[in-house]
Amino acid sequence: MKLQLLTAVVAAGLCAASAQAAIITPVNQDPAGKGLNDTTARAPEGGNPGVSVGEQRRIVYQYAADLWGAVLQSNVETFVGASFQDLACTATGGTLGSAGASWVAASAPSGTTLGMIYHGALANAVTGSRITISAAGTDITSRFNSNLGGTNPDGSPCMTGSGWYYGLDGNTPAGKINFLDVVMHEIGHGLGFSGFVGYTSGRLGERTGIPSYYGYSDVYTDNAFDNLTGKRFTDPAMTNALRATSIKTRGAPAWDGASTKAQTSLWLDPAVMLSVSGASVAAQFFGTASFGPPATTANFNGPVVIANDGTGADTADACEALPAGSLSGKIAYINRGTCAFEIKAANAQAAGAIGAIIGNVASSADPGTAPNMADDATVAATIPTLSVHLADANLIKAAAQAGTTMTAALGQLAGQMAGADASGRPLLYAPATVASGSSFSHFESVLIPDALMEPANSDSTDAARIVDLTLAAFADEGWILNPGTARIGACDTGVKLFKAPGMIAGANVQAQDRLCRVGAKGNRGQYLRCMNDTASSLKAIGMVSTVEQAGIRSCAAKLTTL
Amino acid sequence: MKLAKPLLLLPFALAVASVSASEHTPAGQAVDNSMVAGIDARTGKLRKLTDTEIRALSDKANTMAPASRSAAAGNAAWARIPQTGAEASKTLRLQANGMTTADLPLSSLNALSVERAADGSVQLLENGTSVSDARQEVSK
Numbered sequence: 001m002k003l004q005l006l007t008a009v010v011a012a013g014l015c016a017a018s019a020q021a022a023i024i025t026p027v028n029q030d031p032a033g034k035g036l037n038d039t040t041a042r043a044p045e046g047g048n049p050g051v052s053v054g055e056q057r058r059i060v061y062q063y064a065a066d067l068w069g070a071v072l073q074s075n076v077e078t079f080v081g082a083s084f085q086d087l088a089c090t091a092t093g094g095t096l097g098s099a100g101a102s103w104v105a106a107s108a109p110s111g112t113t114l115g116m117i118y119h120g121a122l123a124n125a126v127t128g129s130r131i132t133i134s135a136a137g138t139d140i141t142s143r144f145n146s147n148l149g150g151t152n153p154d155g156s157p158c159m160t161g162s163g164w165y166y167g168l169d170g171n172t173p174a175g176k177i178n179f180l181d182v183v184m185h186e187i188g189h190g191l192g193f194s195g196f197v198g199y200t201s202g203r204l205g206e207r208t209g210i211p212s213y214y215g216y217s218d219v220y221t222d223n224a225f226d227n228l229t230g231k232r233f234t235d236p237a238m239t240n241a242l243r244a245t246s247i248k249t250r251g252a253p254a255w256d257g258a259s260t261k262a263q264t265s266l267w268l269d270p271a272v273m274l275s276v277s278g279a280s281v282a283a284q285f286f287g288t289a290s291f292g293p294p295a296t297t298a299n300f301n302g303p304v305v306i307a308n309d310g311t312g313a314d315t316a317d318a319c320e321a322l323p324a325g326s327l328s329g330k331i332a333y334i335n336r337g338t339c340a341f342e343i344k345a346a347n348a349q350a351a352g353a354i355g356a357i358i359g360n361v362a363s364s365a366d367p368g369t370a371p372n373m374a375d376d377a378t379v380a381a382t383i384p385t386l387s388v389h390l391a392d393a394n395l396i397k398a399a400a401q402a403g404t405t406m407t408a409a410l411g412q413l414a415g416q417m418a419g420a421d422a423s424g425r426p427l428l429y430a431p432a433t434v435a436s437g438s439s440f441s442h443f444e445s446v447l448i449p450d451a452l453m454e455p456a457n458s459d460s461t462d463a464a465r466i467v468d469l470t471l472a473a474f475a476d477e478g479w480i481l482n483p484g485t486a487r488i489g490a491c492d493t494g495v496k497l498f499k500a501p502g503m504i505a506g507a508n509v510q511a512q513d514r515l516c517r518v519g520a521k522g523n524r525g526q527y528l529r530c531m532n533d534t535a536s537s538l539k540a541i542g543m544v545s546t547v548e549q550a551g552i553r554s555c556a557a558k559l560t561t562l
Numbered sequence: 563m564k565l566a567k568p569l570l571l572l573p574f575a576l577a578v579a580s581v582s583a584s585e586h587t588p589a590g591q592a593v594d595n596s597m598v599a600g601i602d603a604r605t606g607k608l609r610k611l612t613d614t615e616i617r618a619l620s621d622k623a624n625t626m627a628p629a630s631r632s633a634a635a636g637n638a639a640w641a642r643i644p645q646t647g648a649e650a651s652k653t654l655r656l657q658a659n660g661m662t663t664a665d666l667p668l669s670s671l672n673a674l675s676v677e678r679a680a681d682g683s684v685q686l687l688e689n690g691t692s693v694s695d696a697r698q699e700v701s702k
Contacts, residue, residue, distance in 0.1 A: 029639040083637060100671035102643075103653075105661045123661070132663045135642040135653065141671060143640070189672045196670070209647025209667045212654055340702045374702075441672060 021482050021497075022074040022125065024065035024187075026082040027138055028058065035084030035146050036061070046167015049519030056166035057084065057179070059518065063168055063511050064183040067464065068191065070507035071471060071498045073480040074125035080187060081138035084146035089158035096177065097144035099186030100194060102134035104208060106216055114234055115216035117205060118478070119192045122219060126478050140190030148177070168515065170462045184463035185452055188470055192477045193453050194441040195220035197233065199434045202243030204234070219477040220441070224428065225256035227421050232256060248434050250285045250368065250389070254425035255443075257476025260469050263501035264424045267468050268417035269448045272297075274386055276304055276357075278406035279399035283370070284418070285446060287358075287387030291342045291375035295384035297410045300331070300355050304396065304406040307332045307348055307356075316397075318344040321351075328352030331408045333396050336361045336387070341373035345381035356385040357408060359393025368432025389432075419447030426469055429455050443469070452502075464511070465543060467502040486510050488531075491555035495538075495548045505543040509534060509552055517562050524562060531556035643668055 030036045038054035050056035061082050069078070081102065087095040105123035109115040121139045124130055133139060147153075149163025165176040172178040196218040198206030205216035217234045224233040226246040231238050233246070233253075246252040255261075274286040293299060305327060309320040318332065319339035332348035336358050348356045360367050367390035388396070399406055420426050427444035442455040450460045451468045475481055486495045486506035497506035516530035535552035538544040544552070644650035644667040653665040 027639075029637055031637070081639060083640065085637065085640075095673055098668075098671040098673035101666055103663055103665045105657070105663045107661050120663075123663075127659060127661075131657055131659065131661065132655065134665045136639040136665075138639070141643065141666075141668075186672065194672060207670050208650070208664070209644075209669055210651050210654065210664050211647070212651065212662070213664070337702070438672070 020073060020075040021484070022069040022072040022078060022121075024069035024078045024080060026058070026061040026065050027079045029081050029083040029136075030054075036082060038084075038146075042166075044519075046165065046169040046171055047515070048166045048168050049515070050166070057164075058082075059515065060166050060168065060179050061183060063464070063515060064180060064187055066511040066514055067184065067467075067504060067507045068187055070486070070510050071467075071482050071504055072125070072191070072474065073482045074121070075128060076121075076124035076130045078121040078124070078140065078191075079133065079138045080140040080142060080190065081136055083143040085143050086147060086153055087143070087145040089145060089147055089152055091157040091160055094148070094158055095145060096148070096182060097142065097186060099140065099142035099190050101190050101192075102136060102138040102141045103132060104196075104213075104218075105131050106213055109216070112236070114204070115213070116222070117196055117208065117213055117216050117218035119190065119194070119219065121190065122192050122477060122479060125480070140187060142183070142186050142190065144179075144182070168464055170464060181452070181461055181463045184467070188453055188467075189441065192219055192474055192479065193470060195224065197221045197224075197243060197247070197440065198240075199247050199439045200244060202240035202245075202247065204240075204243075223255055223257040223260075223473070223476050224440070225254045225421075225425055226252055227254060227425075228252045247430055247440050248368075248432055250430050250432065250444075251421065251427060253428040253430050253440060254421045255428060255469075255473060255476070256425050257473060259475040260426060260472040261424050263469055263472045264417055264420050264426055267449075267451075267501040268419055268426070270412045271416040271418040271420070271448075272410055273413050273416065274300075274357075274388070274408065274410055276392075276396055276399075276406050276408045278404040279304075279392075279395045281388065281392045281395050282413070283388055283392050284416070285370050285389065286392075287370035287372045289341060289345070289373040289375070289381075289385040289387075291373070291385070292345060292381045293384050295355065295386050295410055297412075300384050300386070300408065300410045302329065302331045302354055302408060304333055304357065304400075304408045305330045306397065306400045307334045307344075307351075307353075309347070312338070314338065318347045318356075320347070322347050324351060326351045329354060331355040331357060333393075333400070334358045335393070336364055336371070340376035340378075341385065341387075342376035342379050342381050345383055345385045346379040349381050349383045353383055355383050355408070357396070358385060358387045359396060360387065360390045361393070362390060364390075366432055419444050419451075426451075465504060465508050465538070465541070467498075467504055469501055471498060471502045471504075472500070486513075486552075488513050488552070488555035489559050489561075491558050492551075493548065493555045494551040495544055503543055505538050505548075508538065508543075513556075516556075520562055522562055527559070527562055528556055645669075 028036045036054050036057050040053045042053045042056055048056050048059050050059045101119040103120040104117050106115055106117045147158040149159055152158050162175050164179045165172045166179050168180055196205050196207040203214055205213040221233050228246055229242055233243055271284050274283045306316050307318040307322055308315050309318055309322050311320040314335050316335045317338050318334040327348055330353055332353040334344045334356055341358055345356045370387045370389045373387055428440050429442040429444050430439060438455050443451045443453050445454050452461055452463055453470050482497050484497055486493045486497055486509040493509055495506040495509050498504045512534040516527050519530055520527035532553055535549045539549040644665050646667050650665055650667040655663050657663055
């Protein structure tokens with residue numbers, strides 16, 4: 001966030017802001033007996049000591065609020081509306097929940113400076129005082145599906161067999177959904193990880209739905225960079241059309257905030273690129289197959305030729321047998337369509353191919369995507385197979401048409417990180433088909449390892465301990481991060497609330513402290529065991545040192561009143 | 563563990579001037595934030611949907627228990643949240659510090675959805691798209 005973009009009034013407020021940890025308070029909006037107040041008995045699970053559905057839900061909400069609150073600074077309490085409701089749901093799918101800022105504050109445009117929209121909680125933190133609160137009495141709005149794993153009010157099933165996992169240990173059973181990760185993610189949107197640019201129009205401020213803010217930038221979009229033009233989203237040369245194009249182009253929009261860029265290489269793995277020399281293809285976005293061996297730098301390297309089965313409207317679809325030996329020692333390029341991916345790969349393999357690249361076609365539903373490829377039970381291909389999107393496919397076919405020699409290879413490119421652009425900016429989610437509310441306001445789905453603010457939750461996220469690049473992004477927006485150490489009562493454990501990139505060990509200690517007190521119900525021995533377990537688990541995954549582990553135990557032992 | 567009760571604070575009272583909604587152009591309509599995804603009928607696995615399928619499932623979702631006003635019918639706090647940009651525009655206020663503020667409509671929220679595959683695994687999805695081209699696969 002560029003401070004010069006703030007109004008003078010807000011800048012003055014910055015000076016007034018204190019160094020106080022943010023207090024984030026869930027506001028129970030549910031009626032008696034429902035949602036967060038559901039009294040249905042439920043056995044404690046995964047370190048969540050609640051004994052009813054409602055209590056476990058409240059504990060998770062509070063835990064998430066404690067985690068975020070510990071690592072951010074604000075001397076204005078942030079209220080998060082918390083509710084469980086009947087949301088659209090079927091036997092196989094449904095809406096889990098929704099969340100976002102309850103209100104926004106905006107500074108007016110001045111000269112060539114765009115108006116700037118702040119998420120409400122951030123606006124309060126930046127100015128150091130409460131500016132307002134929504135009519136609903138909240139700064140962040142969130143709600144979740146109350147019927148998950150059960151039935152809808154009309155008796156129809158809602159993801160029967162699935163359901164929320166309210167444990168806090170990250171050991172989510174297969175088929176269940178980790179409520180803590182989801183709440184952390186959604187509160188993250190409400191704190192600031194969401195842009196208000198129109199995803200299809202490219203118009204700034206449009207997603208507020210408030211015409212007076214159209215044309216305003218916002219603290220999120222202000223950090224966005226377009227790799228197609230080499231300009232920030234708010235650059236005067238960026239038109240609505242250019243922004244809209246960027247938002248639906250994989251690899252185009254990226255986060256340009258300095259704090260986040262500085263941590264990209266600390267968090268992301270080196271990227272593996274699929275290159276096809278002679279065709280100018282260098283793809284980070286390639287699809288993989290669920291059949292055959294994984295493509296590696298060792299097994300996916302060789303000359304590329306176009307498959308030709310000589311049959312049908314598309315002779316390069318490899319849906320029929322290919323001439324024996326015609327692809328010997330080669331990586332076959334094959335067009336998508338007509339038959340299953342694995343059948344194509346099996347046919348190429350039978351003709352001697354050592355690998356296959358399947359290119360998307362214009363007639364597919366999603367030509368801009370490099371699809372991941374399902375297996376086919378009728379065949380068993382054993383060669384590595386990858387896919388490319390239409391643009392890359394066209395480059396390969398054009399090079400072949402021109403008689404250019406092509407060689408495909410998988411490999412790392414110096415300095416290129418998985419899910420970042422060449423300059424180390426983490427990419428923002430930009431599927432070819434714009435997804436309302438999802439495009440742009442997440443990190444790309446190809447970040448490795450996965451990030452909390454990717455659009456899909458994954459088994460590898462552990463929001464109780466790691467928020468990866470999200471904290472740095474918040475810093476880029478103007479949040480002041482809390483550099484302190486975890487305290488238990490008045491005792492300083494010496495464990496930093498967070499370490500770069502986004503390891504929130506100290507925040508976890510503080511959240512666990514509250515949790516362990518609740519679970520102990522006044523039993524000091526039980527509280528100490530709970531905190532000792534906390535210290536041991538953090539030590540086991542390398543997030544605290546032996547000294548810090550001892551600090552947690554020592555401070556817990558000094559606590560005299562639970 | 564006790565959660566706070568809903569807290570109602572009036573907008574900052576000093577020298578606050580209301581900005582008339584009539585000053586604005588017609589507000590934008592709610593953006594459909596519902597989310598759909600599907601299971602490939604042949605493989606039984608989660609796969610990316612076509613635009614047509616997404617629209618079809620979105621329409622179906624809209625006929626189900628709606629995720630907006632009626633879902634919050636029994637919830638007093640949610641009843642106060644604007645449903646549309648037009649309603650949100652009416653909350654626009656000029657604050658004493660020179661900034662304007664406004665409540666956001668439900669349409670601005672990020673909705674999170676889930677899909678269960680035939681093997682029982684689940685995938686979380688947001689706002690009407692397949693969330694991860696890197697993870698979802700198609701049969702052909």
